[in-house]
Amino acid sequence: MPSKFPKIFLYLLGAILAINLLQAHFTELIFDEAYYWHYAQDMAFGYFDHPPMVAWMIRAGCLFFEGELGVRFISCLFSVATLATLWLTIDHPKKNDFIPHFFILAFSMTLLNAYGFFTLPDTPLLFFTALFLLVYKRFTEKPSALAGIFLGLVMAALMYSKYHAVLVIVFVLLSNLKLLTNKYAWLAVAVSLLAYLPHFLWLYQNNFISIKYHLFERPNDAYRFDKYTLGFLVNLVALFGLTFPWVYRALFKTRPKDTFTRALVFLTYGVLLFFFVSSFNRRVQTQWIIVVSIPLVILVFYHLIKDVKTRKWIFRMGLINIAVLLYLRLGLVIPALFPVHYESHGNKLWTGELKSKIGDIPVVFENTYRLAPMYAFYRDVPTYSLNNINYRQNQYSIDESERTVQHRNVYYVSPFMTNEEVAFTNLKGDIYYGKYIENFESFRKLRAYVKPKTFTLSSEEEHLLQVYNPYDTDIDLSKLKFAVGYLNDYKRIKDIIPMSVRPIDGKIVVLKSNDTTNFTFKLPKPKMKDPGYFRIGISENGLRYGLNGNSIKLE
Structure with missing residues (x-):
């Protein structure tokens, strides 16, 4: 029985792993990686911005290596595992004749290349998307309880990687609505929800802070075609570099003839359409659409096997892409070679x-x-x-x-x-x-709550303000000052006005530990015109006002 991985495949895979490991060791961290390293210093089932998979990867890698390589070691393994999984997913009798083309196609994709060593939430998202598609393919071919359990575990791993994973699962489901009548598919859903329960509990214990921030608190800007929609279209090109015409040509020419190919097409178009629509509301970052690289590797590879013209151009342009990417990767280590200052440059120095x-x-x-x-x-x-x-x-x-x-x-x-x-x-x-x-003291965890109601600037009405002190010690009220921050319609802070608060329960001198104190306040008049929202800020010991209250709509 021939090996599923021919020798030339293993040699090329090993070469990529070696390149990525060297890059991981010699490249200083970028800021997001340092931030996720901070996650990993306190292991949990969730973090403010993302689910916990990226922190788990870093903690695991640091068991084997120190420094940058420890942060990135698991990412290097995931990147080659992604390529191996994609190869296993491809069923074509001639695929072994085009192994170099497979590697040139995948390695020439810009972010698929970069996430071969960077440790970011998209790294496990890519791997588990590839694994999900492989398991889903096997599941559709031979559904069973065991296949359903495995599919559910992979779906949970996807969601533990990044919230964008829900798009992968939903669009694959939409490609095959017969799954709604498949008992093993429902078993997969039940297993995934059970495995994801610790993160749900973390969200509940933290007042769903991640969801609230991403959906309601994240600042935005007024729509601009060049910044939003045109930026999204540019990202579609940047994702594949010089090979982009043939990548999208292959996608457009693909006509699904089976359930799995239909899933790949639905997933690709679904993600692209979702973020195209999103581009009319906010700027779409390039990495948000990176997940389409996974189904497109499979679809484009099938197409280049049968289409000589596509095969030649993917090979030629892919090699140029790779040469440029390798030069830029060298520039990550040697700043003089990089065309601009990048965030991996000079962190040890400063x-x-x-x-x-x-x-x-x-x-x-x-x-x-x-x-x-x-x-x-x-x-x-x-x-x-x-x-x-x-x-x-x-x-x-x-x-x-x-x-x-x-x-x-x-x-x-x-x-x-x-x-x-x-x-x-x-x-x-x-x-x-x-x-x-000297003797630094801050109280950034003080929470300011204003009861939901209609707020207007023209009213002189007094409003109820509740301040919760989560600390183990009482806080002297004389150390605190209060302000109202006024935001525009896009939740950008534009005006900060100090204000007075009056304790309801007599003469309060301290905020008691783990207790709530009630105050009344009036909204001060802003300097800005027509604010859209306001939020309460608290200053302690002369520090600038904090992020103590949520954004509240003004009528």
Whole structure:
């Protein structure tokens, strides 16, 4: 019986793994990777921005290696596993004659190439999408209880990778509505929900903060064709580089003749259509559509086997793509070779410059979940991202990082400083300023609740404000100041007006530990014209107002 993986396939797969491992070791972290490394320091079934798979991968990789390679090791394994899984999914009697074409096709896809070593939520999403399609194919060929259980586990793994996975599952289901009458398909759904239950519980325990942020709190901008829809169309090209005409030609010419091919076509068109429609509301990031690379590898490979013209052009343009990508990958390590400054350049330098000035004391970075974990990764000292009303919530808003810097002497780095001492300068030339703070104290987890009702700026009505203190100690009210932040219709903060609050229950001097204190307040008049929303912010010890309340619609 011939091997499912011919020797030439294994040689090329091994070469890609070696390249990715070397790249993973010699390339400094990018900011998102540092942020996800921060996730992995506190293992959980969920995190502010994403499900936990990316953190689990990093924690597992760091058991084998230190530094950048530890962060990226599992990603390197997942990338070659993705290619192997795709190969197993392809059923064609002539496929072994076109192994080089398969690798050129897959390796020339820009983000499929990049996520061969970067550790981002899309890395496991790609692998489990490929695995899901393989298992689904086997399931449709021979449904059984065991196949249903395995399919359910893979669906759960998909959802543990990234919330976008729901699109993969839904569009495959829509391609085959007969699954609604298949008892083993329902078994798969039950298994997936059961396996995903820990994340549901995490969401419930954290007041569904991830869902609320992504659906309701995320800032946006007014629609612009060039930034939104045209940007989406450019992303369609960027995803495949020079091979894009033949990739989409293969897609357009594909006519589904079986259940599995129909699933591939539905998945591809479904994701593209979903984000095309989304582009009329917000900017679509390139990685959001990367999942279509998986079904397209299969569809395009089938097409190039039978179409000589497509095969020749994919081979030629794919080699050029790969040459460019390998050059750029070398530029990730050697900044002089890269056409622009990239975020993997100079992180060891700026973190070293800062530590040489301040030593081992903790650092508080205001409004940057990017710099805080990067400094902690490279310099092994406690850091905290203190988020104010001008920024956004993130993992630092809900984890225990704040506790590590409380009542300690810290170095405070802020984008709002200009006259303090220079903290560091990065390779791009950006200057960051900082200062020392003794006995640092912050209360960013104070929550401000306003009862749902109709709010108008013309009213002089007093409103109820409830402030919950989640800390284990009472908080002196004299340390706090309150403000209303006014936002435009796209939830961008535009105006911050200090305000007075009045305790309802007599003369309150402290916010009691793990308790709620009731106040009344009036909405102050904004300077901006026609605000769309407002939110409550609380300042402690002279720090800028925090993100303590949700955005509330103004009528």
